[in-house]
Amino acid sequence: MNRLKVLISTAFLIAVASAYAQEKGESSSYQFPEYDQQDAHTLDYPSYALPYQETGPHLNGEFLYWQNLEENLIYAIDQPGHTNPADSLALEGHLKQVTYRWDPGVRVSAGWKFSPESMDVSLIYTYFHNEGGDAVRTRQGRVVKGVFPDELGNQISDASSKSDLMYQTLDLEGKHPFQTSHSFLMNFLFGVRGAWISQGWNTNYKTTTVLNPFFGTRLETLVQNTWKFSGAGLRAGVSMDWFMGWGLYAKVQTGMTAIVGRFRAKQQIDSTSLTTYAKVFPSDTRIIPVWEIQLGLGWRKAISNFVFKVYANWEMNLWSRLSQTYFYPTETVFDSKVGGWSRDSVNLQGITAGIGVEF
Secondary structure (H helix, E strand, O other), rough: OOHHHHHHHHHHHHHHHHHHHHHHHHHOOOOOOOOOHHOOOOOOOOOOOOOOOOOOOEEEEEEEEEEEOOOOOOOEEEEOOOOOOOOOOOOEEEEEEEEEEEEEEEEEEEEEOOOOOOOOEEEEEEEEEEEEEEEOOOOOEEEEEEEOOOOOOOHEEEEEEEEEEEEEEEEEEEEEEEEOOEEEEEEEEEEEEEEEEEEEEEEEEOOOOOOEOOOOEEEEEEEEEEEEEEEEEOOOOOOOOEEEEEEEEEEEEEEEEEEEEEEEEEEEEEOOOEEEEEEEEOOOEEEEEEEEEEEEEEEEEEOOEEEEEEEEEEEEEEEEEEEEEEOOOOOOOOHOOOOEEEEEEEEEEEEEEEEEEEE
């Protein structure tokens, strides 16, 4: 009799445990099925529980606050006054160069999501204009020398240099989503990019020698260095969104682009003494590799039939060996030759803040 009671009790407990396990499994918000039991066609389907629209148009607007970091804009040398021109030492003193300030820009995009499991296509336009400058004056016991050919020698009383960068890109971007968990979404990025980038750089070397007292014209030299680059290429990358709850998510995005385009430059050096030292127009076709990265935080919320998002990222765009400056250490036309050139990257970095809506 006791054995029968034990068997009945055991069977009852097993039945209750099975029912509880089944109920818990049905009420669970998310479960990871066994990999071998998943359908091959649904492995990368996004979960509609995440705040994303399944299909439809979307718009984005971004405010950029960037700065160009470029080391190729040296224009003068601030030397000690005891420097002897006959010394074998090639260079002594502090190099003076242009520093870019922080400037605003804009990026807008519009696109269409065809389906959650296929592709999202966007057209993205970026505009950014950056300016910078620097100046130096001759101090007691110091001498200012220019780095470009001129006839001023030790007569330079002050030097100033200004530069501006114009940056425009147009991207046709596609992305395909892969969801690896209920809180982690990854997108593979691919597409094409067009780029139009230019830089103007003017440097003035001035003296105290007055050429025209009536107009106040001083003996000075103006150096103009300008270049333009336009091209197009392919782009690929990956972005990852990690949802932490309450609509908050962390974002990481990185990508590479190879731009093939035409580089055109101009250098002209003139003096108020009506002497022209240089007027050259170098140009070539080149491949520019571009690396970009974004790190930031955002918030997304589905309201009625719309999804809204706000975000702020730190962004960097490194255009390798794009900037180029020519130097011609010559005194006569007969001796003219390419003395050398310096190439450097155009490095744009700063804050990108934006808002977006999905319909």
